[in-house]
Amino acid sequence: MDSITECTEFPVKFNEVDSLSIVWHGHYVRYFEDGREAFGEKYALRYLDIFNAGFTAPVVNIQCDYKRPLRYGDRVKVETTFVDDLAAKIRFNYVLSNPVTGEIIAKGSTVQVFLDKDTELLQLTTPAFFNDWKKRHLYNHL
Amino acid sequence: MDSITECTEFPVKFNEVDSLSIVWHGHYVRYFEDGREAFGEKYALRYLDIFNAGFTAPVVNIQCDYKRPLRYGDRVKVETTFVDDLAAKIRFNYVLSNPVTGEIIAKGSTVQVFLDKDTELLQLTTPAFFNDWKKRHLYNHL
Amino acid sequence: MDSITECTEFPVKFNEVDSLSIVWHGHYVRYFEDGREAFGEKYALRYLDIFNAGFTAPVVNIQCDYKRPLRYGDRVKVETTFVDDLAAKIRFNYVLSNPVTGEIIAKGSTVQVFLDKDTELLQLTTPAFFNDWKKRHLYNHL
Amino acid sequence: MDSITECTEFPVKFNEVDSLSIVWHGHYVRYFEDGREAFGEKYALRYLDIFNAGFTAPVVNIQCDYKRPLRYGDRVKVETTFVDDLAAKIRFNYVLSNPVTGEIIAKGSTVQVFLDKDTELLQLTTPAFFNDWKKRHLYNHL
Numbered sequence: 001m002d003s004i005t006e007c008t009e010f011p012v013k014f015n016e017v018d019s020l021s022i023v024w025h026g027h028y029v030r031y032f033e034d035g036r037e038a039f040g041e042k043y044a045l046r047y048l049d050i051f052n053a054g055f056t057a058p059v060v061n062i063q064c065d066y067k068r069p070l071r072y073g074d075r076v077k078v079e080t081t082f083v084d085d086l087a088a089k090i091r092f093n094y095v096l097s098n099p100v101t102g103e104i105i106a107k108g109s110t111v112q113v114f115l116d117k118d119t120e121l122l123q124l125t126t127p128a129f130f131n132d133w134k135k136r137h138l139y140n141h142l
Numbered sequence: 143m144d145s146i147t148e149c150t151e152f153p154v155k156f157n158e159v160d161s162l163s164i165v166w167h168g169h170y171v172r173y174f175e176d177g178r179e180a181f182g183e184k185y186a187l188r189y190l191d192i193f194n195a196g197f198t199a200p201v202v203n204i205q206c207d208y209k210r211p212l213r214y215g216d217r218v219k220v221e222t223t224f225v226d227d228l229a230a231k232i233r234f235n236y237v238l239s240n241p242v243t244g245e246i247i248a249k250g251s252t253v254q255v256f257l258d259k260d261t262e263l264l265q266l267t268t269p270a271f272f273n274d275w276k277k278r279h280l281y282n283h284l
Numbered sequence: 285m286d287s288i289t290e291c292t293e294f295p296v297k298f299n300e301v302d303s304l305s306i307v308w309h310g311h312y313v314r315y316f317e318d319g320r321e322a323f324g325e326k327y328a329l330r331y332l333d334i335f336n337a338g339f340t341a342p343v344v345n346i347q348c349d350y351k352r353p354l355r356y357g358d359r360v361k362v363e364t365t366f367v368d369d370l371a372a373k374i375r376f377n378y379v380l381s382n383p384v385t386g387e388i389i390a391k392g393s394t395v396q397v398f399l400d401k402d403t404e405l406l407q408l409t410t411p412a413f414f415n416d417w418k419k420r421h422l423y424n425h426l
Numbered sequence: 427m428d429s430i431t432e433c434t435e436f437p438v439k440f441n442e443v444d445s446l447s448i449v450w451h452g453h454y455v456r457y458f459e460d461g462r463e464a465f466g467e468k469y470a471l472r473y474l475d476i477f478n479a480g481f482t483a484p485v486v487n488i489q490c491d492y493k494r495p496l497r498y499g500d501r502v503k504v505e506t507t508f509v510d511d512l513a514a515k516i517r518f519n520y521v522l523s524n525p526v527t528g529e530i531i532a533k534g535s536t537v538q539v540f541l542d543k544d545t546e547l548l549q550l551t552t553p554a555f556f557n558d559w560k561k562r563h564l565y566n567h568l
Binding site for chain 4: 299301302303305310356
């Protein structure tokens with residue numbers, strides 16, 4: 001297995017909708033983070049878990065393709081998929097959909113790197129805690 | 143003199159306007175902070191100045207009366223007035239107006255207290271640095 | 285009965301926490317709106333319900349007292365209480381607490397008025413739909 | 427000439443900084459929009475201009491590479507470059523830098539399409555107003 005997926009779902013909020021009556025595109029970055037948090041909660045990979053292991057994990061790349069608009073009253077389903085990477089990176093793919101109609105709303109991805117939480121030095125090799133995490137969650141069926 | 147006022151001005155942003163085509167009321171809290179920052183920049187009372195003096199200054203009360211809506215295309219003028227307080231508090235009043243028409247958009251206020259930045263203990267007496275600040279900026283014409 | 289209360293609960297999000305490691309005070313306005321939305325969902329008083337009745341209901345006053353900080357990892361409980369008002373207004377009180385410790389985090393209130401959705405005219409008397417709503421939900425035990 | 431660039435500059439705001447003491451990555455989407463608005467102000471291509479021409483222009487793709495962190499106290503310079511595209515799209519590239527040190531903070535891009543503002547139909551050919559705009563601003567030195 002080289003990927004794991006976790007889902008979360010929530011309603012669009014009034015304050016996320018812009019004057020075109022659709023969710024402002026910038027809020028999707030928060031939806032991605034909501035997906036990542038739900039994943040992290042399930043698989044012990046939240047910012048706090050990473051911090052407690054001695055690292056921070058800033059986002060260094062984000063991409064999003066917007067397929068259909070979201071409106072106030074809609075619900076959003078976020079499927080967050082962890083994709084294994086040989087480099088010292090955390091890579092997630094996201095699929096946002098309307099849970100009622102099943103229509104795809106957006107697809108995107110983020111890449112995070114590891115910094116030592118004290119020195120802020122970029123980690124060029126995968127931290128031991130993260131290799132352990134992969135063994136436990138990703139390779140446990142090998 | 144028991145008050146000082148500083149002004150700043152900026153355009154409404156597209157992403158601040160909600161589906162009623164007016165600025166979402168929550169963004170006024172940021173406008174207040176923009177006003178406070180402009181004041182702090184002019185009078186050396188930014189978060190960083192307070193932090194460097196050994197304190198943080200969290201907001202403990204906020205109030206806002208909304209008089210007229212703001213729309214995309216409008217500009218906002220924020221008048222931020224520091225009001226002296228005998229207690230160990232930072233008190234600001236805000237007047238938001240349309241700089242073109244002069245119409246009042248909103249009025250509000252914030253109150254901040256001082257916490258020791260390390261112990262997080264609430265300061266019951268005004269910190270020395272802030273008494274000095276008042277002498278320099280508020281009582282300098284005495 | 286002259287009030288109704290509804291509760292909702294959610295975790296603090298990473299992106300809501302500021303550099304003092306506490307939730308930035310402006311986000312509480314969204315927490316109030318989350319509470320109001322949960323209330324509206326339960327009692328058919330969402331923005332959409334009001335809009336479908338022919339009105340918009342902008343917030344004209346907000347107040348918040350911050351009692352204790354919220355941190356990443358905390359959960360927030362929002363108790364939203366509708367308080368009856370003889371004037372043509374919607375009045376809510378909010379109590380934010382930590383659902384684990386029971387500690388009060390903040391208390392606040394909002395006041396909304398009714399505008400005709402087409403003419404944007406302020407309604408000086410309570411709209412018929414809202415009197416009906418009160419009869420159904422607030423006075424139903426009389 | 428197949429591109430035009432406009433610059434804008436502003437300070438990092440306190441409420442944009444997260445608990446890692448750096449600007450939360452999601453705020454860069456607003457920085458891009460700030461850059462686009464400054465460009466649109468200069469070259470008459472704001473959301474309002476597009477709307478008055480009969481269209482909306484939702485963002486359908488966004489990408490961002492984060493190179494260095496931004497901190498409270500920093501200023502940000504946004505260079506927004508319009509890149510000509512034969513398709514019915516608006517394409518912008520963004521370079522964020524520290525105006526004091528000149529260091530690159532981030533690079534990104536957005537793509538927008540045109541929808542008829544009434545029917546919401548996707549425009550497959552470049553709207554006449556936008557061809558005129560290009561002639562005026564982009565090809566005026568031919």
